[in-house]
Amino acid sequence: MRIVTFGEIMLRLSPTGYERLFQSDRLTGSFGGAEANVAISLANFGEDAAFVTRLPDQAVGRGAVRTLRSFGVDTASICFGGDRMGLYYQEKGVGVRDSLCIYDRAHSAIAEASPSDFDWDSLLSGADWFHFTGITPALSPVLADICRTACLTARRLGVRVSCDLNYREKLWSLSAARPVMAELCSLVDVCIANEGEVRDLFDIQPEGTGQAYYEAMAREACARFGFSQVALTLFEPLSASEDTWSGLLYDGQAVAFAPTYRLPLIDRVGIGDSFGAGLIYALCHNYGRQEAIDFAVAASALKHTVEGDFNRVSVGEVRRLAGKMSAARPE
Amino acid sequence: MRIVTFGEIMLRLSPTGYERLFQSDRLTGSFGGAEANVAISLANFGEDAAFVTRLPDQAVGRGAVRTLRSFGVDTASICFGGDRMGLYYQEKGVGVRDSLCIYDRAHSAIAEASPSDFDWDSLLSGADWFHFTGITPALSPVLADICRTACLTARRLGVRVSCDLNYREKLWSLSAARPVMAELCSLVDVCIANEGEVRDLFDIQPEGTGQAYYEAMAREACARFGFSQVALTLFEPLSASEDTWSGLLYDGQAVAFAPTYRLPLIDRVGIGDSFGAGLIYALCHNYGRQEAIDFAVAASALKHTVEGDFNRVSVGEVRRLAGKMSAARPE
Amino acid sequence: MRIVTFGEIMLRLSPTGYERLFQSDRLTGSFGGAEANVAISLANFGEDAAFVTRLPDQAVGRGAVRTLRSFGVDTASICFGGDRMGLYYQEKGVGVRDSLCIYDRAHSAIAEASPSDFDWDSLLSGADWFHFTGITPALSPVLADICRTACLTARRLGVRVSCDLNYREKLWSLSAARPVMAELCSLVDVCIANEGEVRDLFDIQPEGTGQAYYEAMAREACARFGFSQVALTLFEPLSASEDTWSGLLYDGQAVAFAPTYRLPLIDRVGIGDSFGAGLIYALCHNYGRQEAIDFAVAASALKHTVEGDFNRVSVGEVRRLAGKMSAARPE
Amino acid sequence: MRIVTFGEIMLRLSPTGYERLFQSDRLTGSFGGAEANVAISLANFGEDAAFVTRLPDQAVGRGAVRTLRSFGVDTASICFGGDRMGLYYQEKGVGVRDSLCIYDRAHSAIAEASPSDFDWDSLLSGADWFHFTGITPALSPVLADICRTACLTARRLGVRVSCDLNYREKLWSLSAARPVMAELCSLVDVCIANEGEVRDLFDIQPEGTGQAYYEAMAREACARFGFSQVALTLFEPLSASEDTWSGLLYDGQAVAFAPTYRLPLIDRVGIGDSFGAGLIYALCHNYGRQEAIDFAVAASALKHTVEGDFNRVSVGEVRRLAGKMSAARPE
Amino acid sequence: MRIVTFGEIMLRLSPTGYERLFQSDRLTGSFGGAEANVAISLANFGEDAAFVTRLPDQAVGRGAVRTLRSFGVDTASICFGGDRMGLYYQEKGVGVRDSLCIYDRAHSAIAEASPSDFDWDSLLSGADWFHFTGITPALSPVLADICRTACLTARRLGVRVSCDLNYREKLWSLSAARPVMAELCSLVDVCIANEGEVRDLFDIQPEGTGQAYYEAMAREACARFGFSQVALTLFEPLSASEDTWSGLLYDGQAVAFAPTYRLPLIDRVGIGDSFGAGLIYALCHNYGRQEAIDFAVAASALKHTVEGDFNRVSVGEVRRLAGKMSAARPE
Amino acid sequence: MRIVTFGEIMLRLSPTGYERLFQSDRLTGSFGGAEANVAISLANFGEDAAFVTRLPDQAVGRGAVRTLRSFGVDTASICFGGDRMGLYYQEKGVGVRDSLCIYDRAHSAIAEASPSDFDWDSLLSGADWFHFTGITPALSPVLADICRTACLTARRLGVRVSCDLNYREKLWSLSAARPVMAELCSLVDVCIANEGEVRDLFDIQPEGTGQAYYEAMAREACARFGFSQVALTLFEPLSASEDTWSGLLYDGQAVAFAPTYRLPLIDRVGIGDSFGAGLIYALCHNYGRQEAIDFAVAASALKHTVEGDFNRVSVGEVRRLAGKMSAARPE
Secondary structure, three states, X not given: OEEEEEOOOEEEEEEOOOOOOOOOOEEEEEEEXXXXXXXXXXXXXXXXXXXXXXXXXXXXXXXXXXXXXXXXXXXXXXEEOOOOOOEEEEEOOEOOEOOEEEEEOOOOOOOOOOHHHXXXXXXXXXXXXXXXXXXXHHHOHXXXXXXXXXXXXXXXXXXXXXXXXXXXXXXXXXXXXXHHHHHHHOOOOEEEEXXXXXXXXXXXXXXXXXXXXXXXXXXXXXXXXXXXXXEEEEEEEEEOOEEEEEEEEEOOOOEEEOOOEEEEOOOOOOXXXXXXXXXXXXXXXXXXXXXXXXXXXXXXXXXXXXXXXXXOOOHHHHHHHHHHHHHOOOO | OEEEEEOOOEEEEEEOOOOOXXXXXXXXXXXXXXXXXXXXXXHHOOOEEEEEOEEOOOHHHHHHHHHHHHOOOEOOOOEEOOOOOOEEEEEOOEOOEOOEEEEEOOOOOOOOOOHHHOOHHHHOOOOOEEEEEOHHHHHOHHHHHHHHHHHHHHHHHOOEEEEEOOOXXXXXXXXXXXXXXXXXXXXXXXXXXEHHHHHHHHOOOXXXXXXXXXXXXXXXXXXXXXXXXXXXEEEEEEEOOEEEEEXXXXXXXXXXXXXXEEEEOOOOOOHHHHHHHXXXXXXXXXXXXXXXHHHHHHHHHHHOOOOOOOOOOOHHHHHHHHHHHHHXXXX | OEEEEEOOXXXXXXXXXXXXXXXXXXXXXXXXXXXXXXXXXXXXXXXXXXXXXXXXXXXXXXXXXXXXXXXXXXXXXXXXXXXOOOEEEEEOOEOOEOOEEEEEOOOOOOOOOOHHHOOHHHHOOOOXXXXXXXXXXXXXXXXXXXXXXXXXXXXXXXXXXXEEOOOOOOOOOHHHHHHHHHHHHOOOOEEEEEHHHHHHHHOOOOOOOHHHHHHHHHHHHHHHHOOOEEEEEEEEEEEOOEEEEEEEEEOOOOEEEOOOEEEEOOOOOOHHHHHXXXXXXXXXXXXXXXXXXXXXXXXXXXXXXXXXXXXOOOHHHHHHHHHHHHHOOOO | OEEEEXXXXXXXXEEOOOOOOOOOOEEEEEEEOHHHHHHHHHHHOOOEEEEEOEEOOOHHHHHHHHHHHHOOOEOOOOEXXXXXXXXXXXXXXXXXXXXEEEEEOOOOXXXXXXXXXXXXXXXXXXXXXXXXXXXXXXXXXXXXXXXXXXXXXXXXXXXXXXXXXXXXXXXXXXXXXXXXXXXXXXXXOEEEEEHXXXXXXXXXXXXXOHHHHHHHHHHHHHHHHOOOEEEEEEEEXXXXXXXXEEEEEEOOOOEXXXXXXXXXXXXXXXXXXXXXXXXXXXXXXOOOHHHHHHHHHHHHHHHOOOOXXXXXXXXXXXXXXXXHXXXXXXX | OEEEEEOOOEEXXXXXXXXXXXOOOEEEEEEEOHHHHHHHHHHHOOOEEEEEOEEOOOHHHHHHHHHHHHOOOEOOOOEEOOOOOOEEEEEOOEOOEOOEEEEEOOOOOOOOOOHHHOOHHHHOOOOOEEEEEOHHHHHOHHHHHHHHHHHHHHHHHOOEEEEEOOOOXXXXXXXXXXXXXXXXXXXXXXXXXXXXXXXXXXXXXXXOOHHHXXXXXXXXXXXXXXXXXXXXXXXXXXXXXXXXXXXXXEOOOOEEEOOOEEEEOOOOOOXXXXXXXXXXXXXXXXXXXXXXXXXXXXXXXXXXXXXXXXXXXXXXXXXXXXXHHHHHOOO | OEEXXXXXXXXXXXXXXXXXXXXXXXXXXXXXXXXXXXXXHHHHOOOEEEEEOEEOOOHHHHHHHHHHHHOOOEOOOOEEOOOOOOEEEEEOOEOOEOOEEEEEOOOOOOOOOOHHHOOHHHHOOOOOEEEEEOXXXXXXXXXXXXXXXXXXXXXXHOOEEEEEOXXXXXXXXXXXXXXXXXXXXXXXXXXXXXXXXXXXXXOXXXXXXXXXXXXXXXXXXXXXXXXXXXXXEEEEEEEOOEEEEEEEEEOOOOEEEOOOEEEEOOOOOOXXXXXXXXXXXXXXXXXXHHHHHHHHHHHHHHHOOOOOOOOOOOHHHHHHHHHHHHHOOOO
């Protein structure tokens, strides 16, 4: 299956281990970004994943391309131009000390892209799936427009569209995001989100608690936007380095809940993206409702253990874990 | 507020991660020492902290000065002389393997200091607070005398005095420490200690158990030495890499207990010092009894997560954590 | 006591921390192998341990010799020849992600050894104990023969023989291993194993559950092969980075169970070897049944915390831990 | 002496050793910038150096402050605001491969500063010397104005002004730079430059070759702008990792040339700044013409050997080298 | 242009800096091999380079694929199978201490390949150029046959064939290599070699000295094997870390000599491969005789400065250097 | 041959590459000391080398023992006691920046040794050679006495004695050293020194220049003290990272000069020790005058390239280099 994702890839600067930022002069320079993470995860699953973005034509941008290519992601559609890579500083939290993320992504090549940089008819030609997240339209009003064009093109070409809401308050306010995301969501087939995003962006707050609450939330979102599927991640932080993790999938007919994992957190960045990639993989391969959400949650459970933004695991590893957890689930 | 602390800063040599000493040739060379840790923590809280010590005038001593200055600690009062920096080797424990600390601090510049190295009238001029710990008088009888001079000068100048008992059996015996500490404590306003130190150094062993026991201990210490406040850290090691952590503050009127944290231990060195610094900050800013102990315990809870001797956290981070824990406390 | 162990030492290539293999270009190059690990552990306990193997005469083989010598292991009996060191890639698991081990040990100098490389009368002269594991005979049929010769020589010379079953499915099938190990076990005094190995290699599956089951298993193994002692490790993985750990020793008369530890796992490689070394030490020093198994389990509990194959702990550290756990055991 | 410098400090991201950018994921994160380098060098010489800039109030900006403070630079005048630190990627060249520098400094806190951020009467109160370089006015037209205000204030307060021309074609064109620098130079006492800058920015191309040419150049610049002194660095690259290095000082009366060094290049960044700092130190201390240029050239010769932007050497080290070279000079 | 190269890629294990092997436990794990190096260099020049090999289907083999892909090398034709990656240990020499290389490449996946693993009609379909070196046929007689099949197929399909003689005495004797290489060379268009290889493998030892000698050597090789071009690298080691470097190209009509560089050596591995890649690039782009050899020598001069096997430079960087050197050449 | 050396081994703390001390927090913790370096070099040459010292019985001292043992040095005679390891900080110079060495070796276990710690009859039993340097008697008057006892015992037992003068002005003054060294030298067979030491310690300043001067110096030293051989290292620093290096050997009959090397300096520490070890090896193996000095100079030329105190080279490597240089020597 050919899956095209669209968004920003940034340089990620991390101190070593649990050091605070600039506690020493050692930094790890890796790359990451929500949609790139999804593309890499899918490429690791053996899919034909392409990543569309705009990068500066210098050593940093080319470093990002090298990284994407190393996983087999198709980078042929990347457009070169602009002055700088966005970047972010990521400090790892542990115990009672929270993680810290500092964005330095304004004025990046992609944030300053223009509609003419992307010929969506060509970019989506032959694609089976198009994926973006709420971060991309948040980068600039132009990018929100480009996302709409991409979605419209995808629908016209019969390409399935998924969107991870990925609301980032550091990029835009809720009031700015709501109308943009609402319009885009009306063009989306598969919606991926967490409970807070559905509540805050869609203003959906059903009655009830526990599973009933989440099910009602998914049903209402489907009804409102015409999604074919809604997948929610369900988690509770136990500390900065431990959480519980699960998810649900509603396919317009019924809801399936995955088992709940209790997990140490080696690197929290990209966990949601690994869930999205797992879900896309499962839906591309026509997994059933339960199998699909089990796979997506197992994939993201494994991501908890992997350093960096990318989920460096294979389909076999995800299946083995999903099977083990599934076997432990009471019928 | 201007806080002056007095003691030794050492070179700290640590292997990487959980390696045993000299398992590989990689060492991290940082600096640390109880009173320097307090000064740095207070500087990180925005206070005007000064550190008084004696250092050799070579690259190692100047490295320590550079480190202190980087945090904004006033190093203008440091006296140069002597032949060597004290140092210590610190191996990190985990699980059932305990931490290991090897001192190599005899004959250090500060251990061989003489009274004429420090003009306390000048050093404490303009200060609001003077802090030392039981390590400093343990370094030599001369230093015990210098501490007494410092305390007397502080009292004369109206500078508040705090002492963290910090008994170290590798430096002196209980029988050597008792009379020295008793004399110094009679000049101290705020006493910081743990339960074992109060019991062993002051021979205070009240009836009762639990909170009542600790409260009685604090009351008796106050009564004996005329402290205005006594703060105790309360903790239980769960393994070499996990503990429970709390504290109490008695202000001559009543006792306040902080909530109890269960914490993974990234670096145990300096946890007590971060408690002392938190307490001094809170008392300098006229926090109430409960707020003060909550702040001190939250500060030291955060230190559990920070590599190295120093508590690299801000007042905002401490307050956020204290508030979260306080909110979770049943009324 | 002079203990001679025989087997393979390999180069171990490990990524940093929790990185996946070749996530970055940093590798740690250390050495390890079951019988070498036992020798090193015993040397760390102060014993006169010798390691017998065959190594290529180049920088890698000499690096292994330097490492063995650094612990005081006698390397004078190592035979040089062959073309390559065996090596293995070891990726550390955590949480739901399992550890990964890739062998590249075929065609190693030891795997291509011939009987004439080892003069067992000379090698075992003056020895008190001979130890090997099921890995050595798995390397080649010739090595299985060499092991038999070594055991026969040991028995003739009055040297006690221990064998850790150490079944490795990557080296040989159960059906290949069973007859070889059965023949060798008939020449062994002390058998070290885990429950699965006894069940699968010896086809011993007694009735019962819990301690009764394990005791019956040990009794039957002793009866079948004429072992003087059987020691079993008892463990349950809680995740890739945490387990429970215990063991039992049956000495032909009665069974002693060690306390059960719950342990974080810093490095799982060599834990079984550290148990074997602890047991051999205890039996060499005529520890009683209970003391012996307590020591062996405490030694291997400490190994959980040590990076690399080798148990870098002293007798004092093991005793201190065993004593603490023993004190906590209800009478 | 109190010396105030004004400009940008950036995060510097460097690969390890001679690696190309992003050849591995290891980066060294240090700080640097022309005027900060001068301040640090002067602080290392024992002077009271202050650095004026604008920094974002987050972990990266605070990291820069910690670094400045570690050398004893007065950071009290730094103004906080803006969104980001400027940064640059610096790849080390060697032999036939040139160094590579990629700027990402647009939109930095200082580049977006406004005149009201700096109260020069207050900032220069008590100062003996004010130093800036041609980089600062290149950052924005507003900054060019701020530089002019600073120079005017300095002259009014009797503070000596030095400027290192530091023309950077990545920041502005020659035609943009010429009028701005000409106006600023008319307010400058001591001009520091290299031959190319004098030729291109001032359009001064005297007759002659060799020392006569350089002397004529310096004389003409003095005459044109009314400088009290002009100092030129004189160098020839032999490869990316070796050069010859010298300089001259003209004080309105005569020219002194320093000896010529042949030097391996460990880190080329900041060599010019170390020359400027050496010169300022020498002039502040009333060194004679020859002694001054000898000191400045020796200081920058030592910088060739120091990793990072900063010249981590003492006055003693500079004097020792200058003395050795001076002794080798034929009378 | 599409260039297909065929051979082995290995894991390369290097100590840090100038450390001797296993002086510390730090290893750098990169990948390399003569024909892979050529493919990567060509991909860095913007060509469509494909690499054909056989790799084990595990984490090490996949790491090699990731590395190749990161540069944009087409890895779609890699055949998976076999048990192990070949590897080599590479210790860097300096001054009077020579570099040390230890091969551990026997029994690798490619060394045990069979003819059916490679369908050359398909692999060379659409290719413009096929390149291999004398290392590939040295790995096994089967591989020598496979190389012949590949060459015959290339000639049939009109694909140009180049071969770098790359004689390795650690892999086969001169007497074993001579007939094999002679037969293969009869199928080769472009021969790349050094003087010693031509002399020893082809037994060509013309009269004369200096340039005349080399020219005669190239002419005779062309005449003997019907090469369209012969390119020779010409170098003289000055120490383990410095050499002089040049080359010649004979195109059947005349000889062109490149300028001679004097170069520090950061990493000697892959220098010859970077020369071959430069030459192939130049010939693919129809560079004239002089331009072609200038480009190839400049490319390999730059490789002297790059860590690892791969020549991480662009066409622009090579051209800039070649132009600079060419400009310095007396007409 | 069994060679016993006596002296101090210290912890050596070095910053990374060309960093200045405490420029970052990375330190390399290795071990070294003149006489230990000689023992290790001889063990690397295959000799039975033993090192006698006194070490504290803790992790640092045991780390030193592990290092010595790794090279096969006999550590059985090391006496445990005392409080601390001596240590030194070693910063690497380059170009015009000199190396920097800071001793922190006072009060070390060996510096506080007493005569009863060493039973020389036993320690030298079976030895062929005893070696010490002028550093050992400089550590304390007691150690000077112990050295005399050792020399007397050696002479009584027919053990040859060598001494490297190794004058260190940081340890004692010339006036303190002269009588002590004179007395010890009267008990020495083979004297190793450099020209400055012979001139300053022995006050030997012959007429003449060049080789004649050095030969006269050696002859006079032999005549004065009755040495059987005098070996001098001859060198000229070209910068902190390059020198010329040679040496001479006078055996009471004639002088042989080694070729002169021009050498880059990777690590200067231990170069003299590697010369001494080379000489002892050559004399032990009855090399002729010329071969002996060629071997010693080639060994120390190789040491120029090796990081750390120890000369990690084999006899084969030394011979190969000596042969190459010897071949280049005009007859």
